[in-house]
Amino acid sequence: MIEVERLTKRFGGLTAVNDLTFRAEDGLVTGFLGPNGAGKTTTMRMILGLDSPSAGWARIDGKLLRDHSSPLRSVGVLLNADSAAPTMTAWAHLRWVARAGAIPDARVDEVLELVGLRTAGQRKVGTMSLGMRQRLGIATALLGDPGTFILDEPINGLDPDGVLWVRTLLKKLAAEGRAVLVSSHLMSEMELTADKVVVIGQGRLVAELAMSDLEDSAHRAPVRVRVAEQAALLDALRRIYGDVKIEYPEPVHGRRSGPGSILRIEGLTPEEIGDTAAATGTAIYELTLERPTLEDVFMRLTHNAADYVASDSTTGALQ
Amino acid sequence: MTTHAAEPSAGTERGPASSPGYAAALSAEWHKFWALPVTRTVLLATVGITVGINILAVLFGAGSNLAEVQRKGEYDAIFFGALFGVWAFIYLGANFVASEFRTGMADYTFVATPRRSRVLISKILIVGGLGLVLGALISLVDVALTQGALAITGYPTLRLNDPTLLRPVLLYIGVGMGLQGILGGLLAVLVRNAFGAVALTILLNLLPVVFAKFFGEAYTRTVPRWTPGAIVESVSGVAKPGSDGYLPISLAVLGAAIWIGVLLALALIRLLRGDAR
Numbered sequence: 001m002i003e004v005e006r007l008t009k010r011f012g013g014l015t016a017v018n019d020l021t022f023r024a025e026d027g028l029v030t031g032f033l034g035p036n037g038a039g040k041t042t043t044m045r046m047i048l049g050l051d052s053p054s055a056g057w058a059r060i061d062g063k064l065l066r067d068h069s070s071p072l073r074s075v076g077v078l079l080n081a082d083s084a085a086p087t088m089t090a091w092a093h094l095r096w097v098a099r100a101g102a103i104p105d106a107r108v109d110e111v112l113e114l115v116g117l118r119t120a121g122q123r124k125v126g127t128m129s130l131g132m133r134q135r136l137g138i139a140t141a142l143l144g145d146p147g148t149f150i151l152d153e154p155i156n157g158l159d160p161d162g163v164l165w166v167r168t169l170l171k172k173l174a175a176e177g178r179a180v181l182v183s184s185h186l187m188s189e190m191e192l193t194a195d196k197v198v199v200i201g202q203g204r205l206v207a208e209l210a211m212s213d214l215e216d217s218a219h220r221a222p223v224r225v226r227v228a229e230q231a232a233l234l235d236a237l238r239r240i241y242g243d244v245k246i247e248y249p250e251p252v253h254g255r256r257s258g259p260g261s262i263l264r265i266e267g268l269t270p271e272e273i274g275d276t277a278a279a280t281g282t283a284i285y286e287l288t289l290e291r292p293t294l295e296d297v298f299m300r301l302t303h304n305a306a307d308y309v310a311s312d313s314t315t316g317a318l319q
Numbered sequence: 320m321t322t323h324a325a326e327p328s329a330g331t332e333r334g335p336a337s338s339p340g341y342a343a344a345l346s347a348e349w350h351k352f353w354a355l356p357v358t359r360t361v362l363l364a365t366v367g368i369t370v371g372i373n374i375l376a377v378l379f380g381a382g383s384n385l386a387e388v389q390r391k392g393e394y395d396a397i398f399f400g401a402l403f404g405v406w407a408f409i410y411l412g413a414n415f416v417a418s419e420f421r422t423g424m425a426d427y428t429f430v431a432t433p434r435r436s437r438v439l440i441s442k443i444l445i446v447g448g449l450g451l452v453l454g455a456l457i458s459l460v461d462v463a464l465t466q467g468a469l470a471i472t473g474y475p476t477l478r479l480n481d482p483t484l485l486r487p488v489l490l491y492i493g494v495g496m497g498l499q500g501i502l503g504g505l506l507a508v509l510v511r512n513a514f515g516a517v518a519l520t521i522l523l524n525l526l527p528v529v530f531a532k533f534f535g536e537a538y539t540r541t542v543p544r545w546t547p548g549a550i551v552e553s554v555s556g557v558a559k560p561g562s563d564g565y566l567p568i569s570l571a572v573l574g575a576a577i578w579i580g581v582l583l584a585l586a587l588i589r590l591l592r593g594d595a596r
Contacts (some may be wrong), residue, residue: 030449049433050426051594066433076512083423085355092354100347100431102339140427 001179002047002148005054009042009203018203019056024181026147029174031194032183035302039203040183041079043106044150049183060148072101075148076141079132081157090117090136093125093316094143101144111139116165116296130157138166151171151182155189167193185253187295197294201302203220214294222247222266223273226286230261233273236280264290339596351400352445357414362453369457369492370464372400377468385465386474393477394487394557396465401457402471403494405499406517408453412446412500413516416507421529425595435590439508443583447497454493462488483556490555496510498547499524505579508586524548539563550574584585 002024008298009017017039024030045051047058060068060075084093091142094108112121115135125133131200134157141149149170155163170193174180184190190197191211199206209313227233237244247264265273270287352358376385376399389396416439417470419425431519432438466476477484507516527546528585531539543549552558553571 045426045594048430050429051596052592064433065430068433071433072339077426079426080423083426085418085422085424087356088354092350094352096347096351096428097431099350100339100343100428100549102343138495 001062002030002058002060002150002181003062004043004047004056004058007043007053008055009039009044009046009051009253010054017046017053017200017204020200020203021056022180022198022205022206022208024198026179027174027177028195029170029180029182029193031190031197032181032200033187033197033298033302034183034200034206038200038302040200041152042203043200044079044152044181044183047150048075048079050079051240052093066081070101070144072097072103072144072146074144074146076144076146076151077149078134078141078151078154080136080149080152081130081137084125084133084136084140086124088125090125090128090139091121093136098141098143103143107143111142114142126177131159131162134158135157135162138169146178149181151180153183153185155184155186158203163189168240177292186295187298199298199301206301207227207297209297211294214297221292222264222290223268223270224286224288225261225265225284226261227277228283228285229280230263232241232280233264233277233282236276236282237265237268237273240276241272262285337438339427339432341437341441344432344434345441346440347428347431348438348441348445351428353416355415355418357418358411361407361411361414365404365411365453365496366457369401369404370460372403373397373461373464376400376462382545383472383474385469386472389465389469389474389477392482394491396469397458398491398557399459400494401454401461405454405456405492405495406521408450408489409499409503409520410494410513410517412450413503413507413520414513415446417443417511417513418514420511420596421513426481428596435595436587439505439583439586439590441589443501443504443579446500450496450498450500451493454491454496455489458492491551491557491578494554494575495548495551498551498578501579502547502582505586507580508590520547547578548580 004020004022005059007017007314020039020043024032032040032043042051043058046053047065049058049094057064065075076225084090086315090112091108096104098105098108109118109121113120115138117132117139118131120128123132125136128136134154138151140156141151151170154170155166158166167189170180170182174195182190182193191214194211196208196210198208225233234244234246245266247266248261270289274284274287334580347398376388376396381477385396388399428438429435446591462477462479469476479485479488488529502523503516503520506519510519524546527543531543534542540563544558544566549558549564550566550571552564553566554568554575556568
């Protein structure tokens with residue numbers, strides 16, 4: 001388990017991480033989310049002892065990393081695909097890391113096979129694509145077969161096959177009881193991979209959210225409905241369920257109401273609306289639960305916490 | 320080019336957890352050292368410069384010129400080329416440290432070995448040890464080259480079975496490479512840049528000597544003999560007793576230990592207290 005307690009990092013006058021507290025438990029994939037410059041990488045570096053906290057602490061399985069008797073068997077790390085020396089071969093890179101952890105050389109071939117780089121072991125790191133370097137970084141993290149993984153943007157540069165492979169790998173590692181802390185900008189990917197997410201903005205904790213909470217919130221989500229006879233359906237719904245909250249989100253053929261228009265109904269389930277429509281003989285063209293995505297939640301939570309935001313204009317001042 | 324990844328898994332069952340200590344750090348740094356192509360390039364350059372210059376001297380100055388150089392200074396003919404190799408070796412030591420920060424490799428290094436002092440001590444052991452051995456080998460080759468050329472052309476030669484020659488041959492270039500390479504590596508921790516560290520090492524050697532012109536005789540007879548270069552001359556027996564650069568061997572060894580100790584302390588403070596960037 002990774003424990004982060006009141007962690008703070010200041011670079012001169014800039015506070016990169018501010019009083020941050022969270023946990024990444026064993027058996028879970030914890031997504032670590034935040035806008036650019038939110039402090040995710042700095043937090044990960046402090047957990048690993050690479051950067052010194054200005055205040056607070058971070059522990060892996062109850063200890064600072066330097067107090068672990070065999071660090072590579074405790075934690076597997078991918079911080080930056082470019083951290084392997086570009087002039088070294090993939091195999092040589094893995095071998096020196098293995099030696100540092102007193103891990104047999106045979107494991108180097110094993111992890112190269114695991115990440116699909118078996119035939120690229122003698123290639124220089126600098127000649128590899130970003131996707132291949134990411135795989136090499138994952139191979140390095142797997143070397144010590146550790147109980148905890150800390151991976152910074154591991155799917156950057158991977159092809160769809162690679163993304164699926166990483167997703168399956170992370171879930172499997174967590175299913176084996178390991179703690180996996182993974183940062184990513186790809187919300188859709190995190191939604192598919194993570195069991196919980198920790199969201200930070202401007203170095204502060206914005207939310208710590210189990211993905212099951214997101215599922216629960218879907219039950220209270222509005223339902224998007226497109227019907228032939230809007231008035232008949234609304235009458236029936238009001239008769240059965242009382243005051244129903246309705247929005248007209250977008251005009252269809254220039255009209256906000258009338259046949260074929262779209263409604264957003266809150267407080268009722270798709271089943272309740274569908275059954276009512278059937279009972280009144282109203283044709284339904286569309287009935288969709290507007291489940292909030294992780295991206296929706298993320299955007300709402302970090303709206304005021306992004307350091308770098310583009311303007312709405314697509315062309316700027318160019319005329 | 321990637322082959323198909325295996326079924327996602329962390330692989331084999333976790334093996335018995337042996338605790339990696341200094342030996343693991345030394346082994347990792349040794350393999351890292353040789354896996355960096357720049358190591359082989361600089362070593363080849365070091366040998367090429369040191370031996371190559373002497374080969375040129377033998378080819379173009381065979382006989383009389385070489386004999387004249389050796390007559391004026393007993394070791395000048397042997398060590399002329401090797402001194403350039405020392406500077407190349409300082410770059411090797413500095414780059415071995417600086418490349419950690421330049422490439423970002425430090426991230427992996429200090430996660431695998433969070434006790435950073437182990438990494439630094441392993442690096443200076445490798446640079447120091449390799450410098451000693453390589454320097455001695457280069458010196459022996461240079462002795463064979465220069466004295467062979469003199470013997471063939473009928474001039475008097477130095478003999479290795481002379482104890483006053485054996486000590487400088489085995490130690491002068493070796494201790495020079497080892498000590499100056501270590502200092503270059505330790506300075507690279509402070510400045511995080513190989514060329515900056517080489518420049519600082521050169522300044523440490525040259526500035527006290529340059530200042531001697533301005534600071535008078537008392538300064539000249541005390542300070543310059545404690546520069547790393549002068550210490551190497553005293554340890555290896557090149558400096559003559561009574562000369563401005565001479566220190567008794569015990570003091571010279573102490574001086575080398577002080578240089579390494581002070582810079583090691585500064586490097587450790589920087590390395591242990593700062594961020595690994």
